[in-house]
Amino acid sequence: MTFEPTLLARVNKPNSPKLEGYRADGGYAAFEKALKDKQPGDVVTQVKDSGLRGRGGAGFPTGLKWTFLPKDHPGPIYLCINADESEPCTYNNRILMEKDPHQVLEGIMLSCYAIKSNRAYFYIRYEYGDAYRTLQAAIDECYAAGILGKNIFGKGFDLDIFLHRGAGAYICGEETGLIESLEGKRAWPRIKPPFPAVEGAFRKPTIVNNVETMACVTQIVRRGIDWFKSMGVPPDPKNPRDAGSYGPKLYTLAGHVEKPICVEVPMGITCRDLVEKHGGGVWKGRKAKSVNPGGLSMGFLDCTAPLKGEDGKTEYDIPLDFNGPGKVGCLGLGTAAVTVIDDQTSMVDVLHNVCQFFSHESCGQCTPCREGTGWMLKITDRLRRGQGRTEDLDVLVDVADRIGIIPGTTICGLSDGAGWPVKTAIRKFRKEFEDAIRTGTKSKHAKPLAMAAH
Amino acid sequence: MSVLSDDIRSRITALLPRYPSKQAVTLPALHLVHDEYRTVSNEAIVEIAGLLDLHPSEVHDTMTFYEFFKHDGDKLGKTRLWVCRGLACMLRGAYELQDHCEHKLGVKCGQTTADGKITLEFAECIGACDGAPACLRDDVQVMDVTTEKADSLIAELQR
Numbered sequence: 001m002t003f004e005p006t007l008l009a010r011v012n013k014p015n016s017p018k019l020e021g022y023r024a025d026g027g028y029a030a031f032e033k034a035l036k037d038k039q040p041g042d043v044v045t046q047v048k049d050s051g052l053r054g055r056g057g058a059g060f061p062t063g064l065k066w067t068f069l070p071k072d073h074p075g076p077i078y079l080c081i082n083a084d085e086s087e088p089c090t091y092n093n094r095i096l097m098e099k100d101p102h103q104v105l106e107g108i109m110l111s112c113y114a115i116k117s118n119r120a121y122f123y124i125r126y127e128y129g130d131a132y133r134t135l136q137a138a139i140d141e142c143y144a145a146g147i148l149g150k151n152i153f154g155k156g157f158d159l160d161i162f163l164h165r166g167a168g169a170y171i172c173g174e175e176t177g178l179i180e181s182l183e184g185k186r187a188w189p190r191i192k193p194p195f196p197a198v199e200g201a202f203r204k205p206t207i208v209n210n211v212e213t214m215a216c217v218t219q220i221v222r223r224g225i226d227w228f229k230s231m232g233v234p235p236d237p238k239n240p241r242d243a244g245s246y247g248p249k250l251y252t253l254a255g256h257v258e259k260p261i262c263v264e265v266p267m268g269i270t271c272r273d274l275v276e277k278h279g280g281g282v283w284k285g286r287k288a289k290s291v292n293p294g295g296l297s298m299g300f301l302d303c304t305a306p307l308k309g310e311d312g313k314t315e316y317d318i319p320l321d322f323n324g325p326g327k328v329g330c331l332g333l334g335t336a337a338v339t340v341i342d343d344q345t346s347m348v349d350v351l352h353n354v355c356q357f358f359s360h361e362s363c364g365q366c367t368p369c370r371e372g373t374g375w376m377l378k379i380t381d382r383l384r385r386g387q388g389r390t391e392d393l394d395v396l397v398d399v400a401d402r403i404g405i406i407p408g409t410t411i412c413g414l415s416d417g418a419g420w421p422v423k424t425a426i427r428k429f430r431k432e433f434e435d436a437i438r439t440g441t442k443s444k445h446a447k448p449l450a451m452a453a454h
Numbered sequence: 455m456s457v458l459s460d461d462i463r464s465r466i467t468a469l470l471p472r473y474p475s476k477q478a479v480t481l482p483a484l485h486l487v488h489d490e491y492r493t494v495s496n497e498a499i500v501e502i503a504g505l506l507d508l509h510p511s512e513v514h515d516t517m518t519f520y521e522f523f524k525h526d527g528d529k530l531g532k533t534r535l536w537v538c539r540g541l542a543c544m545l546r547g548a549y550e551l552q553d554h555c556e557h558k559l560g561v562k563c564g565q566t567t568a569d570g571k572i573t574l575e576f577a578e579c580i581g582a583c584d585g586a587p588a589c590l591r592d593d594v595q596v597m598d599v600t601t602e603k604a605d606s607l608i609a610e611l612q613r
């Protein structure tokens with residue numbers, strides 16, 4: 001049976017962003033029906049029972065998060081949509097917003113109804129100018145059609161959705177950084193608890209959800225729980241804390257693949273199948289050396305490292321569900337952005353690029369993160385210039401191990417994400433790094449010190 | 455004399471009802487001013503603060519956090535051209551593209567050409583990795599930027 005995409009079903013239709021076309025395809029019927037026939041609690045239960053887990057990176061169960069809101073709160077309660085999408089190599093939210101904005105908006109409407117919110121702030125990164133304008137046009141259409149505003153469908157429910165543009169900072173994707181940025185302050189993440197569901201935007205109970213999560217909500221309410229659970233991977237019976245990996249998922253392919261595209265497949269496809277069957281394989285007929293399986297923060301796979309107890313398989317064969325990458329030392333599935341690195345690329349260059357990103361994007365609030373990401377960049381820059389020292393590798397792993405919310409030294413997960421690629425790269429490709437140090441190999445990208453300003 | 459036009463002032467105040475706090479209009483106000491005047495001067499900061507009932511230092515604090523807004527006499531050119539240096543782009547030639555653009559324009563990233571036409575910048579991943587190496591022309595993505603494509607884009611922007 002061939003798999004029919006749902007989240008991406010409308011993307012290649014002419015005028016896919018338009019309200020008329022969306023309604024012709026059955027759009028907003030689920031929202032209208034929910035307002036007519038369902039209580040907010042029914043929608044919460046449906047989303048909870050579907051097993052939907054957040055698509056923004058952490059994979060937290062969506063319905064469960066909604067139940068953390070205080071009961072019988074007088075309001076206001078806010079929904080913040082996270083469209084900061086800045087995890088390198090991730091672009092699925094962009095495609096949803098540009099090509100099928102109403103599917104995302106309907107999910108927001110359903111979610112706001114469920115959590116009893118009358119206002120959603122849609123925080124979108126500045127770099128997505130086209131998506132911003134497409135969404136604004138779609139929102140305007142909804143107001144004109146009475147799908148947003150006061151007394152929607154005559155059912156007494158009011159809702160406003162406001163777009164809010166970012167200004168080029170990755171940390172605004174961290175949910176409390178997003179909230180601080182929305183409030184007009186520097187985007188310094190907050191210490192948790194309190195979690196946003198208890199005290200979030202403007203000190204009111206707030207839910208933060210990703211764009212793709214919203215598209216999933218639309219389809220779950222429209223097609224039902226059984227449809228959603230017919231795809232993906234059920235919970236591991238040996239792991240009582242596993243919530244499973246159900247539903248369709250958007251994977252974005254990037255780097256050294258023939259066809260860097262965004263595809264929708266059931267959760268749990270293997271990395272190899274994704275690259276070979278959907279990405280047209282590694283470019284130029286080369287082989288994959290490493291894959292970053294879910295955005296830079298998740299770390300690296302070694303495509304030739306054998307999988308224990310699985311004959312003939314390597315790390316390249318892991319399933320891309322919420323548990324798969326963790327089994328080979330990566331942080332998790334992250335954003336499901338899959339970046340391929342071919343066998344002619346230097347891991348020293350790759351790691352330098354990664355460290356450059358995190359050092360640039362650390363918000364500077366916590367000393368271990370600010371200094372640690374800075375030192376990791378300095379050291380990888382030294383490696384890149386062929387001036388690495390033998391002890392550098394251990395220092396890198398040591399720093400990487402000490403920064404983050406997992407070791408408990410920092411406020412937010414950016415620093416865990418900065419550490420993971422460093423320790424996975426060095427542990428898995430140690431010989432390549434040692435050889436580079438021993439031979440003093442200089443990267444073709446290395447510039448004289450005075451020019452290495454950033 | 456106010457440095458912000460009546461139009462910009464009214465576009466800023468029109469946003470106030472959207473948020474429960476005036477401070478939340480800081481970022482939208484900075485964008486409006488920056489787009490229009492290509493910089494956010496100290497006088498503009500004082501006036502934004504006045505409209506939002508803030509101390510100017512609060513607006514300044516938020517503004518400088520983002521490293522996005524030109525200020526202190528620095529001004530954006532007519533077009534802001536960002537070259538992505540994220541991993542997906544780096545793997546497909548972004549560093550070479552960045553060098554090429556710096557050479558061609560005779561400026562480093564962060565600087566503006568003498569004729570005021572183009573401000574060149576580097577960007578972290580702009581979410582256009584399906585078109586790597588990618589650039590951003592103000593806020594619009596340009597995909598699959600070969601050096602030839604960069605040359606014709608630059609020629610267009612210089613006209």
Ligand SMILES: Cc1cc2nc3c(=O)[nH]c(=O)nc-3n(C[C@H](O)[C@H](O)[C@H](O)COP(=O)(O)O)c2cc1C
Nearest residue numbers: 054055056082084085086173174175209210213413
């Ligand atoms: C440094 C950092 C950056 C993040 N960036 C994003 C982002 O761009 N988009 C996103 O949806 N979530 C991002 N997250 C995760 C959010 O904090 C949050 O978990 C998510 O928006 C919740 O939505 P979901 O439950 O629907 O996934 C980031 C987290 C961290 C630590």
Ligand code: SF4
Nearest residue numbers: 363365366369410412
């Ligand atoms: S961990 Fe890093 S990015 Fe996160 S709050 Fe601390 S300094 Fe900022």
Ligand code: FES
Nearest residue numbers: 538540543579582
């Ligand atoms: S790395 Fe350049 S667009 Fe993503």
